[in-house]
Amino acid sequence: MGITTSRGYGLGASLFLLTLSLISYSCTKDNEDFFAENVPANIKNESEYSGLLNYSTDLGTVSINTMANGNYAGENNPAFIKNINSPNFGYCHPDVQYFPNGFHGYKYWMVFTPYFGSVGTNDSSKRYENPTIVVSNDGLNWAGPNGQSGPLQKVPSLKESFAEKKNEPKQGFWSDVDWIYENGKFSLYYRGSFIKAAAIKKRGAKNKNNFMKLTSDAQRTIVRQTSADGVTWSPMEAVYTSNFPFSPKNNHIISPSIVFNGKNYISYEVENNLSPNFPGNDPSYVISRKSGDGLNFSAFKQSKVVNFVNKPWVDVNAQYAPWHIQATYVDGYYFLCIAVGEVKKYTSESLYIAVSKDGYNFKVFPKPLVESNAYRSCIFPMHTDNDNIDFGAIVGLKSGVFKYRTFQLNKLKLEACLVN
Secondary structure, eight states, X not given: OOOOBOOOOHHHHHHHHHHHXXXXXXXXXXXXXXXXXXXXXXXXXXXXXXXXXXXXXXXXXXXXXXXXXXXXXXXXXXXXXXXOSTTSOOEEEEEEEEEEEXXXXXXXXEEEEEOBTTTBSSXXXXXXXXXXXXXXXXXXXXXXXXXXXXXXXXXXXXXXXXXXXXXXXXXXXXXXXXXXXXXXXXXXXXXXXXBOHHXXXXXXXXXXXXXXXXXXXXXXXXXEEEESSSSSOOOOEEEEESSTTXXXXXXXXXXXXXXXXXXXXXXXXXXXXXXXXXXXXXXXXXXXXXXXXXXXXXXGGGSEEOEESOOGGGGTOTTEEEEEEEEEEEXXXXXXXXXXXXXXXXXOOEEEEEEXXXXXXXXXXXXXXXXXXXXXXXXXXXXXXXXXXEEEEEEEBTTSOEEEEEEEEEHHHHHHHTOO
């Protein structure tokens, strides 16, 4: 991978840093004016989707022929290499791009992180939670493209990491992968947690973007890499962090998911309701940001709080709220695949699908895709025509197992349930 070097950032960069310092100094952590924008609800909760929601049947269990590698860069200790092929399932955070005519020989391209199942959920398990790319032609049997195996990024070393709190072990990690394919390239986004800004800068592109955005450590940093073929990737670039002005200080910016609507890049993420910077008492909120280039997104104050005109999960458990999400855009419709649960316990349980025409006001299908044991999952368009949209789905379970499903939604019935 070629790394472009940029030196001598000059007066403009210095003024930017000075301005950012002055703004940060003038804004307290719990600034009463530091809110995302509330968007007025513009659809009614009077009609439900009247079509058959036939998305409950699994076509099979996914098997991924790859290794989970928890070694630090330069190390190859067999004790930190796990075979996660069937039946040693240990899969998490799927996102799929589907190419009906194939792309470099494969119809399905998936990014995921090894976690859960055979990988575990203890402190050392986060060493394996690295972005990993695999391909398939049937949605069930997966392996690395062109026989490649292993993660796109190695786990951060202890020198690259910092602890969340004093006297806690320090181990930075990656998580929450998501990608899109548009304009002839993949754009892969994922979250780095408790990784020093200097470490991301050293691993990443030597450019003005990283110089300006990676000035201080942030508990969470969203990064992007791009690729024309899914195999050779550009160096990391910082997108935004959990520091001001992109987030209430140290919020979790959970499960960011990005779509391209033909004009702008729209991101969605979950923010836990940990501070006075949110509009109500829900345990979490989904906020949306906008970008013209996929790299520079709205700051928190210019982001928008997503409206769910119905929340069927609260009828199951009043403490349920979105924990992880995945977004897709097709034929003028925005869809969210929402893993909900008791977010104060940092987990999810059920899986729902929501639809919107404007990207801000969503109607949730009352029938869950999965009722229990669900985690971050994904849906993806496979075929569309004037009448219907055919979807695939990879359902992620907290057992570390992925299931594959397909289903269809009717456009006229979608329109009918999204009446203003």
